[in-house]
Amino acid sequence: MPEIDAARLSAALKDRYAKIDVVERTGSTNADLRKAVDQGAADRTVLLAEEQTAGVGRRARTWSSPKGAGLYLSVALRPGVPFTALGSLSLVAGLAVRAAAAGVGVDAVLKWPNDVLSGGAKCAGILAEAVAGDPPSLVLGIGLNVLPLGDVQPGPGGLPATSLAELGATNTDRTDVAIALLTELDEREKRWRLAGGDLTEAGLLGDYRAHCATLGQDVEVQLPDGTSLTGRAADIDAAGQLQVDTTGGRRHTVFAGDVVHVRPA
CATH class of the missing domain: 3.30.930.10 (Bira Bifunctional Protein; Domain 2)
Structure with missing residues (x-):
């Protein structure tokens, strides 16, 4: 090659x-x-x-x-x-x-x-x-x-x-x-x-939103402190942070983490 x-x-x-x-x-x-x-x-x-x-x-x-x-x-x-x-x-x-x-x-x-x-x-x-x-x-x-x-x-x-x-x-x-x-x-x-x-x-x-397969997915986010967050990936903000909606209607802002698509598209 x-x-x-x-x-x-x-x-x-x-x-x-x-x-x-x-x-x-x-x-x-x-x-x-x-x-x-x-x-x-x-x-x-x-x-x-x-x-x-x-x-x-x-x-x-x-x-x-x-x-x-x-x-x-x-x-x-x-x-x-x-x-x-x-x-x-x-x-x-x-x-x-x-x-x-x-x-x-x-x-x-x-x-x-x-x-x-x-x-x-x-x-x-x-x-x-x-x-x-x-x-x-x-x-x-x-x-x-x-x-x-x-x-x-x-x-x-x-x-x-x-x-x-x-x-x-x-x-x-x-x-x-x-x-x-x-x-x-x-x-x-x-x-x-x-x-x-x-x-x-x-x-x-x-x-980015148009080409992001994470949005709309059920996700598990492994956070830098070792904890995890599960919910629906709802949006990306202007700083590039992921917005995750969890049960109870609460929205979390995630600035860093590893994302697993629970139900891949």
């Missing part, structure tokens, strides 16, 4: 990103860029790896990153938005992944807050990590399966893994897919940044 063409990537995206590097192998592109941000890396620095050996998702779960099968990338951002707005960037990234998949003929949906699904399986995961500073920065990690991964364990909630190729993508050239994904991300992140991290002001909230 062809390697990602760093020269073609840089040429296609030179007006959108400050720097784009492709490495053969690393532990975690997010960890590498967090360190780079601490050392003064420029806004919109991008790192892609052919293989990750210690890639992680939410709650330190590992994400399968076999060599040459997917896009394993991170983007360092200094968006200048309030710290409280940084979390909504995961939703913006989800929209970018969904659009890139649609561009190769794959119909995907979004599972709040950071998964992209198609055909009842997971094809991408997103991890946004704030980096302390004044103002704070963010490292946004995206893992997108382009080619079949082989035998991998299902994710939280029993979701199996899938890939663009298995979903009938019309183009599985990873350089082309990376250019499309980073272009879609650039366009949406700029709108989000100009709106101060407000999804409504950025014109992105309606789009």
Whole structure:
């Protein structure tokens, strides 16, 4: 399988990103860029790896990153938005992944807050990590399966893994897919940044709601403090938080958590 063409990537995206590097192998592109941000890396620095050996998702779960099968990338951002707005960037990234998949003929949906699904399986995961500073920065990690991964364990909630190729993508050239994904991300992140991290002001909230498979579902949300919440996923607010209606008509705002669709669509 062809390697990602760093020269073609840089040429296609030179007006959108400050720097784009492709490495053969690393532990975690997010960890590498967090360190780079601490050392003064420029806004919109991008790192892609052919293989990750210690890639992680939410709650330190590992994400399968076999060599040459997917896009394993991170983007360092200094968006200048309030710290409280940084979390909504995961939703913006989800929209970018969904659009890139649609561009190769794959119909995907979004599972709040950071998964992209198609055909009842997971094809991408997103991890946004704030980096302390004044103002704070963010490292946004995206893992997108382009080619079949082989035998991998299902994710939280029993979701199996899938890939663009298995979903009938019309183009599985990873350089082309990376250019499309980073272009879609650039366009949406700029709108989000100009709106101060407000999804409504950025014109992105309606789009997210339209493509979010979580809304209307009976869900169980595993919260960061170890407790769980069950109810109906009713809405997403302008900060990207999930609104869950529980028994008795009470509405809860969830800013972070792992969601299981009790009755998958």
